[in-house]
Amino acid sequence: MPRTRRMRFATRTLLLQLATVVLVVALCTGVYLVLATQQLRAEAESSALGIARTLAEDPELRAAVAEESADPGPPRAELLRDGDLQRTATATANRTGALFVVVTDDHGIRLAHPDPGRLGQEVSTPFQEVLAGHEVVEWETGTLGESVRAKVPVRDAAGTPVGEVSVGFARAGVFDDLPPLLAVIGLAAAGSLLVAGIGALLLRRRWERLTLGVQPEELVALVQNQTAVLDGVDDGVLAVDAEGVVRVCNAAAERLLAVRDAVGRPLDRIGLPDPVRDVVSAGRALSEAVVDGRVLYLDTRPVERDGRPLGTVAVIRDRTELVALSERLETVRTMTAALRVQRHEFANRIHVAAGLLDAERVQDAREFLAELAERGSVDFPVPGIARLRDPFLRSFLGAKALEATERGVTLRISEETHLLGAVSEAEDVAAVLGNLVDNAVSAAVDGAPPRWVEVAVLDDRDALVVTVADSGAGLDGAEDDGGATDDGAADDGAADDGAADDGAADDGTDSAGPVHGHGLGLRLSREIARRGGGDLWVIDRGGEAHGAVFAARLGGVVAPARSIGPAPLPGSAPRPGDEQDGEPSDEEESR
Structure with a gap:
């Protein structure tokens, strides 16, 4: 069976509004009609009563009625037709538009009536209450049909009721103004319905615009789906x-x-x-x-x-974990390349040592191994790398130097480098230092030759302070955006090389410029540095002699050194500098 299409909510709302308006208009119209009818009835009753009172107070009419009532015999109709009472009643009826003006004596006998043939006869409606001295206003049906009539007693000079004056208006005459009134009410009702219909249509259009035509049932489903989706995802x-x-x-x-x-x-x-x-x-x-x-x-x-x-x-x-993982993977890749080079070079040097031993050149082999122990297994092409005693930094910067060499950039270690401790948090150091070196190499590649990057490494108790300079064009004139500031992060007893003292202005790392990347790695590196109580900032934006100079302080990443130099080979004489850090030598103990 075909599915019945449900009426749209906006259409149902429109019909409900129209039905409500029709009901309200009909109710108001009915109430107004009742009030208007009552008002017309009240006006007719008031008019009839006023006319009857006026006639009942007329001295001539009172005297004539008193005279007729005093006559013990029945009044003669032929005399009443041309009498003063008949002329007065007829003139009053013609002047006021009344249906009738009737005058009776104290026995209810008509002394004046619109139908002369009924003169001298008793009235068809009760008159006893009026003759008792009461005014009566009521709707009754008489010989002339239904009408509203007012009955007022006519009193003699002594104030005794001797007759009555009855003035009546026909029902049709009372409600003559009702048809025009109904027309006005009908026009008002029609206008109200028209305005209500237009308003309902406009409201419907507004509703559909606000809801984009979505029905309430669909809105409920949308809210449920939205809640499920928004609260169900990370x-x-x-x-x-x-x-x-x-x-x-x-x-x-x-x-x-x-x-x-x-x-x-x-x-x-x-x-x-x-x-x-x-x-x-x-x-x-x-x-x-x-x-x-x-x-x-x-x-x-x-x-x-x-x-x-x-x-x-x-x-x-x-994407914090993803970016951090990427940085760590890059560090692992760099270290893997360095280890691969070390393994190859170490194997070659072991072959050399084995050859010297096979040739029974023991002293040469001993000297070769001592040199190997002091210099390391790989002779990285890094000027000044001997200033680094930490094996991790030697390998890491050595691997970075190999990558920089492939891009035509020389990586060198500054003469101001002085590191006594050993790196204990290799991941944080690799993430921050590696990012600074990579950005510096990219900046140097875009600069004029000679292309170089210089790294200075210093320690301050458990903190590591590094500065990275390059030969690039320096930072561009981008405005700072609230990056790291020179808030003294590198002033707490850091090295005496002035790395943090030569104008580390309020330069934000986020405005590092295109040659130093898009700033995401710098911002992440800064957060890593701040996590340990340090910071990352710009010392110099660059000039004619060099490019930008960045500095970073990493807290809690350096452990005290167990020994300054490599351990001596068995049987070899100790070399200067082999003493244990913090432990006196034999000579010192003898002192």
């Missing part, structure tokens, strides 16, 4: 209408953006970070931002329906 959803007011902000979005009670408030008043607000306002498709140490990926799309713009929806994904 991604944040932020929806802004065309006026810039937030309409949807699920719990994940509030958590990622660090906002609360955003729904119903303008976008620029909910405390969003500037990068996020700019991205959502501009409607850019893809963007990244760092908020409270989290790397957020924003996918922003405009929303339209039937060509009508409805606003913007931004899907916010937390």
Whole structure:
């Protein structure tokens, strides 16, 4: 069977409104008709009573009625037809438009009547109450039909009722004004219905525009689906209408953006970070931002329906762990390449040592192995790498130097390098230092030769301070956007090389310029540094002698050194500098 199409909600609402208006108009019309009818009846009764009272107070009429009542015999009809009472009653009826004006004596005998043939006869309606001295106003049916009549007693000079005056208006005459009144009421009712219909149609159109034609049943389903989707995913959803007011902000979005009670408030008043607000306002498709140490990926799309713009929806994904994992994977890749080179070089050197032993050149082999132990298994092409005693930094920067060499850039270790301890948090150091070195190499590649990158490494108790300079063109003139500031992060007893003292201005790392990447790695590195109580900042934006100089302080990543130099080979004489750090030598003990 074909499915019956249900009436649309807007149509049902329109019909309900029209029915309500019709009912109200009909009720008001009925009430008005009742009130108008009552008013007409009251006016007719008042008019009849006024005329009857006026006639009953007429001295001539009172005297004539008293005279007729005093005559013991019945009045003669032929004399009444041309009498003063008949002429007065007829004139009054003609002048006031009354149906009749009747005058009777104290026995109810007609002394004046519109029908002369009924003169001298008793009236057809009760008269005893009037002759008792009471005025009577009522609707009755007499010889002339139904009418409203007022009966007033006629009194003699002594005030005794001696007759009555009855004035009546026909029902048809009373309600002569009712048809025009009904026409006016009908026009008013029709106008009210027309206005109500137009208003209902406009309201229907407004309703459908606001709901985009979606019916209430569909709205319920949409709310259920929206709640299930928004609360069932880890991604944040932020929806802004065309006026810039937030309409949807699920719990994940509030958590990622660090906002609360955003729904119903303008976008620029909910405390969003500037990068996020700019991205959502501009409607850019893809963007990244760092908020409270989290790397957020924003996918922003405009929303339209039937060509009508409805606003913007931004899907916010937390990519902090992914970016951090990428940085760590890059570190692992670098270290893997360094280990591969070390393994190859170490194998070659072991072959050399084995050859010297086979040739019974023991002293040469001993000297070769001692040199190997002091210099390391790989002779990395890094000027000044001997200043680094930490094996991790030697291998890591050595691997970075190999990559830089492939790009035509020389990586060198600054003469100001002085590291006594050993790196204990290799992942954080690799993430921050590796990002700074990679950005510096990219900047140097784009600069004029000679292309170089210089790294200075210093320690301050458990903190590691590094500076990275390059030969690039320096940072561009981009405005700062609230990045890391020179808040003394590198002033707490850091090295005496002045790395943090030569104008570390309020330069934000977010404005590092295109040659230093898009700023995401720098911002993440800064967050890593701040997590340990350090910071990352710009010392120098660059000039003619060199490019930009970045500095980072990493707290809690350096452990005290167990020994300054490599352990001596068995049977070999100790070399200067082999003493244990913090432990006196034999010579010192003898002292």
